[in-house]
Each structure stands twice: as structure tokens, then as C-alpha cells.
Amino acid sequence: MAAEIATVERALIPQQRLIRSAAGVGVHVDGTELHRINMWLFDNGLRILAQIHSHPSDAYHSDTDDEYALATAVGSLSLVVPDFATGPTDLSQTAVYRLDKAGKWMAVSQETVNRLIEIVD
Amino acid sequence: MAKSPNTAPEAAGKKTGSKNKITLTIVVNGEPVSVEANVNAPLHTAIAKALEESGNVGQPPENWELKDENGTVFDASKKIEDLGITAGQKLFLSLKAGAAG
Numbered sequence: 001m002a003a004e005i006a007t008v009e010r011a012l013i014p015q016q017r018l019i020r021s022a023a024g025v026g027v028h029v030d031g032t033e034l035h036r037i038n039m040w041l042f043d044n045g046l047r048i049l050a051q052i053h054s055h056p057s058d059a060y061h062s063d064t065d066d067e068y069a070l071a072t073a074v075g076s077l078s079l080v081v082p083d084f085a086t087g088p089t090d091l092s093q094t095a096v097y098r099l100d101k102a103g104k105w106m107a108v109s110q111e112t113v114n115r116l117i118e119i120v121d
Numbered sequence: 122m123a124k125s126p127n128t129a130p131e132a133a134g135k136k137t138g139s140k141n142k143i144t145l146t147i148v149v150n151g152e153p154v155s156v157e158a159n160v161n162a163p164l165h166t167a168i169a170k171a172l173e174e175s176g177n178v179g180q181p182p183e184n185w186e187l188k189d190e191n192g193t194v195f196d197a198s199k200k201i202e203d204l205g206i207t208a209g210q211k212l213f214l215s216l217k218a219g220a221a222g
Contacts, residue, residue: 019222026222034215035192041151042213048150053221068220072179073150103178 006049012037014070025056026064034070050077054085059095061105074101077108077117091117143201147171147187149214160202164195171214180216187214 015033019026041047051071055062059082069078080095087093096113097105108116145156145167154175158167169182187195190211195204206212 014219019220024222026220029219031186031215031217032192034217034219035188035213038148038150038213038215039190042148042153042211044151046151051221055222062222064220064222067180068218069179070216070219070221072177072216074176074178076179099179101178103180 008049010044010046011052012040024062026062027053029070048073048076050079052079052081054081054083056084058082059093061095061097061107065097066105069099069105071099074099078105089119091119143206145171145201145206145212147212147214149175149177158201161200163198164201164204165197167201168197168214184217185214186217187212189213 014029014037016027016029019028048071051069053065059080061078061080065078065080069076071078076099078097078099080097082093082095091113092110094113096108096117098108100106141160143158143160145158146153147156147167148154149171152175154171156167156170156174158170164187165182168185168187172178172182172185187197189195190213195206195212
């Protein structure tokens with residue numbers, strides 16, 4: 001398949017509620033909000049290309065991230081930013097995963113990240 | 122969010138030439154997908170097709186729900202013809218919930 005360029009045009013912040021348990025912290029987005037986002041995407045001719053969230057410390061894809069991701073299409077990206085994103089924007093410190101055809105989130109190497117993602121603004 | 126061609130969907134419940142077949146247009150994460158379904162089959166069969174054809178493999182079919190524009194959920198276990206889905210109706214397939222952490 002020829003290389004294609006997709007441009008991120010909007011960042012959506014879904015309505016969400018905090019999850020706090022013995023396993024740590026997280027966020028939950030309910031079905032009503034996901035339905036609203038689906039309609040909004042359709043009305044605006046947009047698709048979900050990637051999702052991004054932060055962790056309190058280390059950046060990695062947790063079991064929750066694997067099982068309940070909002071980005072669900074093959075090729076989607078999931079970015080996890082360490083330290084609650086308090087540091088400067090730095091892709092080298094960001095964990096990047098991509099959804100494969102089998103529905104598994106696979107870690108993307110730094111070299112590939114550098115080819116795959118360009119921050120232009 | 123990425124820009125894509127915004128083609129207006131066809132009528133959501135368009136009868137095809139084949140008996141008992143209906144073409145549904147189902148919007149998944151903003152993308153309209155045309156799915157041919159048998160009106161005598163349970164709705165979940167059309168949901169699975171829509172996910173497969175749109176490449177949405179990240180979550181299993183049971184984690185999704187099909188709604189109309191008002192957010193009314195269609196019972197996926199019921200036959201399509203019993204759900205009152207009509208031509209021109211937009212159908213939206215969305216996750217029941219999402220999470221991260």
C-alpha cells in the first residue's frame with residue numbers, strides 16, 4: 001500500500017470520570033459520550049486516528065489500555081505520556097503503540113515513531 | 122482526529138433486489154459503512170459485519186451497541202425486521218464504554 005499522510009485536525013477530550021482502585025488510577029468514558037463523539041465525527045467528516053493519555057509515572061500500555069481503547073480501527077495509534085504529561089513534548093519519552101490486524105496493540109519502535117509521526121505545530 | 126471524505130450515507134434501511142435482504146448504513150467511529158443483512162437474522166450479525174468491513178478490530182462485537190440518532194439502543198439479539206429500522210434512518214455503532222489508565 002502506498003504511503004499516505006493523515007493530518008490530525010482536532011483533539012477531542014471526551015467527558016470522563018476518574019477511576020481509582022488498588023491497581024491505580026484511570027478514566028472511564030461512558031456510552032452516551034461515545035455515541036455523541038461518533039455522531040460528531042460523522043457530521044464533521046473526521047475519523048479517530050489516535051488516542052493519547054498520560055500515566056502518573058512510567059509510560060506503557062496497561063491491560064486497561066489494551067482492553068478498553070477508544071481507537072479501534074486497524075492502524076490506529078495509542079500514545080501514552082509519562083509523568084502526567086508535566087514534561088516538555090517529547091516523542092522519545094512517549095510510549096507509542098499501533099493496533100494490528102489481529103486487534104493487538106503492538107509497541108512501535110522509536111525509529112518507526114520518528115518516521116510515522118511529525119509534530120508540525 | 123483525521124479528515125476523510127464525508128460521503129453522505131445512503132438510506133440506512135434500503136431493500137435490495139434480493140428477498141429478505143436489506144442494506145444498512147452503519148456509522149462506526151464517524152465512518153459510514155454499507156452492510157447487507159438478512160432481515161430475519163439477529164442484528165448482531167450486521168454489527169459484526171460492520172466492524173469487520175470498517176476494520177474496527179480493537180474490541181469484540183459484544184462491546185458495541187447500535188443506536189439511532191437519539192441514542193436509543195437497538196436490541197442486538199432481535200431480528201432486524203422486528204426492530205422497526207426504516208429507510209433514511211442513520212444508525213450509529215459505538216462502544217458501550219471506553220477506559221484508559
